[in-house]
Amino acid sequence: MGLRERKKAQTHAALSWAAVRLTVERGFDKVKVEDIAEAAGVSPRTFNNYFSSKAEAIAFRHLDRCLRVADEVRERSGEPLWDAITGSVLRQFAPDAEAIAHPPVADAERWTEGVRVMVAEPALRGEMLRAGATAEAEIAAAVAERTGNDLEQDLYPHLVASAVMGAVNTAIAHHLRTDAAVPVSRLLTDALARITAGLSTP
Amino acid sequence: MGLRERKKAQTHAALSWAAVRLTVERGFDKVKVEDIAEAAGVSPRTFNNYFSSKAEAIAFRHLDRCLRVADEVRERSGEPLWDAITGSVLRQFAPDAEAIAHPPVADAERWTEGVRVMVAEPALRGEMLRAGATAEAEIAAAVAERTGNDLEQDLYPHLVASAVMGAVNTAIAHHLRTDAAVPVSRLLTDALARITAGLSTP
DNA sequence: TAAAAAATTGCGGGCCCCGCACATTTGCGG
DNA sequence: CCGCAAATGTGCGGGGCCCGCAATTTTTTA
Incomplete structure (x- = not known):
């Protein structure tokens, strides 16, 4: 990958990270595109060269994680399908590698509360x-392969693919609804296990 | 229900129907809010008293159908859960009661093609x-009940709830992807049956 | 190092959505 | 049947988002 593409990826990440951080801190409609661009060190116009909307910039990290699940399912052709799926999902969502990879937030309490507010935002x-739907298409392709x-x-x-994304969404929603009483990894494995086993019996 | 609420419901329906019709005919970004309001016989400002966005007006009919599934699942407490679910879904989505309830479109060919373009629109x-997610919450509540x-x-x-909505979406997508070779009702029953039986084996 | 390709930026404009105040309609109790 | 309170419809104005276009700067290539 040349310098050019690397810079592009950097800007992408910087913009999306700035979008998320500011939104979590202040709330969606108190963040202007101008603010995000400034925080990422580019002009407002450039923002829309990378993302076609403010919401898209925020959802980008989620999209990225979901797409990595599809990639990993493709690669892990050695093990049984559902083992590969569960493993890939856990790798991406379980320890929340997100939080570690980035400048750790000062007040974790405030942060998660901000996230809760953010994901509740209709837009x-x-x-x-x-x-999720975009990733679903990729996962479907990987499974078909x-x-x-x-x-x-x-x-x-x-x-x-639909069931997997549904399980992931459901597990995450449960995690945000209840106060982290159960680790996400357990919720994810539970949800996926129930999907594969069939939902006919409560 | 008083005259007041009935008029509101009428305007709601008129706006959403106009939004869908115009979008199918011309494409999403060639329809202005002004056009929809005019077609429904209200002022542009009034449009946003009913819907908070153009997209919401178009998705309203979909939302309505999905919510009726939840209602019906609640009502049909006599039969087993999954029978109730399958029945409710089929009732709402199978014969496409939509097309019958409304002024039948002149050129059915053109219409479905327009629908295909419409549902592909990212916004x-x-x-x-x-x-779908809103309805999912209702369905979950109905099931829990x-x-x-x-x-x-x-x-x-x-x-x-998540699996049901996933099955519905998947079946509809399949129907739109392939050229109606298989009736929707069969796709829906198939998808739901596989979900309940478990997805572990292809 | 010069030319070509690609990315960034500023400008202008169209449209969307909403708050606010005012007009209009509706339901209700006398 | 009537007038009043409440709900609904409307016009105006503004903030903000997003994009096309053309000029400018940066990177790659020859």
Whole structure:
């Protein structure tokens, strides 16, 4: 990867990180595109060269994580499908590598509360879900690749992808709803296990 | 219901129908809020008293259908859970009661093609998914009511709701992707059956 | 090092959405 | 049947988002 692409990726990350941080701190509609651009050190106009909306910039990190699940499922063709899926999901969502990779936030309490407010924002929920749907398509393709299904004609890979993203969303929502009484990893494994086993019996 | 509420419901329906029709005919970004308001016979300002965005107006009919599924699941407490779910879903989505209830479109070919373009619109996909998520919460509540689960603490009702909406979305997407070779009702029953049975085996 | 390709920026404009105040309509009790 | 309170519709104005376009700066390539 040349210097050019690396800089682009950096700007992408800087913008999306700034968008998330400011939104968590102040709330969605108290952050102007201008603020985000300034925090990332680019002009306001440049912001929209990278993201087509403020919401998209915020959802970008979520999209990225979900897409990595698809990639990992593709790579792990050695183990059984559902082991690969569960493993990939846990890797991306369990220890919340996010929090570690970035400048750790001073007040963790305030931060998670801000996140709660953020994900409740209607405008963002739509964009988050859209990110999930985009990733879902990739996961479906990865599954079809592994199982030999036809991505166009067969329902199975799409059902799997949809169920996986549904389980992930449900687990995360539960985690945010209850106060982290149960570790996310357990919620994720539980949810995925129940999906594979079938939901007919409570 | 008084005359007041009935008029409100009428305006709601008129606006959302106009929004859908114009969007299908011309494409999302060639329809201005002004156009929709005019087609519904109200002022542009009034539009935003009913819907907080153009996309929301278009997704409203989808939301309505999904919410009716939740209602019906609540009502049908006589039969087993999954029978109630499948039945409710089929009732709402199978014969596409939509097309019958409204002034039938002249050129059905052109219409479905327009719908295909419409649902591909990024701005709308987010809003559609958001509608699905809203309905999902209601369905989860309905399921919890029936099974005696705790809506806050238990994962099961949320998993069921998520899987159901996922199945519906997947089936509809499949229907739009392939050219109606298989009836929607069959796709829906198939998808739901596979969900309940478990997805572990292709 | 010069030319080509690509990214950033400023400007201008269209549109969306909302708050506010005012007009209009509706429901209700006398 | 009537007038009044409450709810709804409307016009105006503004803030903000997003994009097309063209000029400018930066990076790559020859």
